[in-house]
Amino acid sequence: MLKKSTQYWLRVVLIVLAVIFLWAIIPVLWPLIVSLICTLILLPVVNGIQDYMRHRVGLTWFPRWLAIIPAFLLVALILLLVIQFIILPFIAEFTRLLNNLPVLMSQLIVLWQDITSGEWLKLPPQIDAIVMTTLARISSYGVELAQRGIFAIFSLATTVLECLLVPIMTFYLLKDGRQIKGKVISIFQPPHNRYLMDVVNQIHRTMGRYLRGQLLLATNMFCITLVIAYFFELPYPLVLALFAAIAEWVPIIGPIVAAIPAIILASLVGPALVVKIIITYAIIQLIDGQIVMPKILGHVIKLHPLVILTVIFVGGYFYGIIGMMTAVPITAMLQIVLTKLWYFNLFYKKDGTV
Numbered sequence: 614m615l616k617k618s619t620q621y622w623l624r625v626v627l628i629v630l631a632v633i634f635l636w637a638i639i640p641v642l643w644p645l646i647v648s649l650i651c652t653l654i655l656l657p658v659v660n661g662i663q664d665y666m667r668h669r670v671g672l673t674w675f676p677r678w679l680a681i682i683p684a685f686l687l688v689a690l691i692l693l694l695v696i697q698f699i700i701l702p703f704i705a706e707f708t709r710l711l712n713n714l715p716v717l718m719s720q721l722i723v724l725w726q727d728i729t730s731g732e733w734l735k736l737p738p739q740i741d742a743i744v745m746t747t748l749a750r751i752s753s754y755g756v757e758l759a760q761r762g763i764f765a766i767f768s769l770a771t772t773v774l775e776c777l778l779v780p781i782m783t784f785y786l787l788k789d790g791r792q793i794k795g796k797v798i799s800i801f802q803p804p805h806n807r808y809l810m811d812v813v814n815q816i817h818r819t820m821g822r823y824l825r826g827q828l829l830l831a832t833n834m835f836c837i838t839l840v841i842a843y844f845f846e847l848p849y850p851l852v853l854a855l856f857a858a859i860a861e862w863v864p865i866i867g868p869i870v871a872a873i874p875a876i877i878l879a880s881l882v883g884p885a886l887v888v889k890i891i892i893t894y895a896i897i898q899l900i901d902g903q904i905v906m907p908k909i910l911g912h913v914i915k916l917h918p919l920v921i922l923t924v925i926f927v928g929g930y931f932y933g934i935i936g937m938m939t940a941v942p943i944t945a946m947l948q949i950v951l952t953k954l955w956y957f958n959l960f961y962k963k964d965g966t967v
Contacts, residue, residue, distance in 0.1 A: 628800065648782035651688075652790060653821040654828065658684045659787050681787050685780065703851045710849050720881050812953050816946050819913060823942050826909040831858040833905065838871070841893055845886060847878050862938045864906075864921050868898045914945050 635642065663680035666672045786793075794813060798806050835858035842850030853875050860867035872894040879886040924944045928936030 644776075644778040645782060647779050648786055650824060651779065651783045652786040653817070653824050655684050655688070655783070655787060656790075656821060657825070658687070678784075678788050681784055684787075685784070699851065699855075703855055706849055706851045710852055717881070721877065724880060808953075812950060815949050815953075819945055819949060820942060822913045823910065823945065826913060827862055829909060830901070830906060831861040834858055834861045834868070834871070834901065837897060838875075841890075841897075842875070845879070845889060845893075847875060847890075849878070853878075863925060863934075864941055865902075865918060866922070866925060866937075868901060872898070914941060916941065916944060916948065920944065 659677070659680050662683055663675060663677055666675040666680065794810075798810050798813065800806075801809055835854045838857040839850055839854035841847075842853050847853060856874060857868075857871035860871035863870070872890070875890050875894065876887060879890040921941055921944075924940040925937050928938075928940030928943075930936070932939075
């Protein structure tokens with residue numbers, strides 16, 4: 614018994630050390646992290662193809678690796694379409710925005726001075742100075758961003774190499790993911806392995822549904838914003854749409870922030886357009902927040918809005934935009950683990966069965 618106990622704790626120590634090691638080398642693990650995300654998104658597609666071929670078509674011998682190929686071909690087709698019709702036009706449009714940014718900032722400064730010089734709006738000098746300083750920083754940041762783009766070209770080779778690793782890792786995770794998970798869990802003896810397998814499976818299901826749901830929401834917001842930008846003839850529609858899609862990954866705050874660039878660009882056209890944009894975005898956010906998002910993610914992430922806001926600010930404080938985008942799913946994983954541990958006797962019987 615003592616020997617088993619010693620072996621068990623040695624295994625726990627090794628796993629803890631492995632987790633610490635992986636955490637320390639996270640900057641070089643991005644291909645693996647991206648591969649895990651791709652695996653969670655593609656898993657239902659691969660499972661669906663394999664189940665269809667085995668149970669509907671009758672090919673009981675149909676291997677899993679053969680079900681992965683159509684999923685990869687579908688992703689490749691989508692990527693080609695996205696690159697051709699979204700990414701390349703976006704790069705051209707974003708470059709034009711960076712070149713015109715000093716002119717746009719000058720127009721905004723003049724507009725702000727006209728607003729504050731009127732009799733109906735008197736602001737303290739401190740607020741006026743803050744706004745003027747912010748506009749000047751945005752202009753200088755645009756120039757700096759353009760300069761960084763030149764250095765990004767030289768690091769393209771490394772990025773391409775990492776991107777080549779992603780489909781290879783994703784293929785093996787889709788093919789042998791269950792076996793890998795079972796091998797890792799089998800390090801622990803019964804009944805602990807059953808506890809861990811239940812927790813890992815629940816985290817797996819929650820993260821997969823969350824990623825697929827967020828991807829659907831982001832795509833939906835991209836299309837809606839693009840239509841609005843073209844309808845109201847706003848400049849840089851692709852930039853606005855892609856910014857809205859990225860902001861959609863930050864719950865509650867992101868959709869509100871996504872409206873700011875559109876309102877700023879509308880203010881350069883006229884006050885009537887600003888009112889139209891504000892009303893349109895308000896209606897869209899109301900529908901998205903109260904109808905669409907609860908339907909897609911309502912049963913996946915069960916966190917109070919106050920908790921979501923808190924973890925978003927904490928993640929943003931420590932890790933910037935990446936921390937804000939990952940704060941909610943990480944908190945959801947912690948919620949699963951803590952709930953299983955806190956209400957241990959409610960989830961498991963004394964014999965270790967789930």
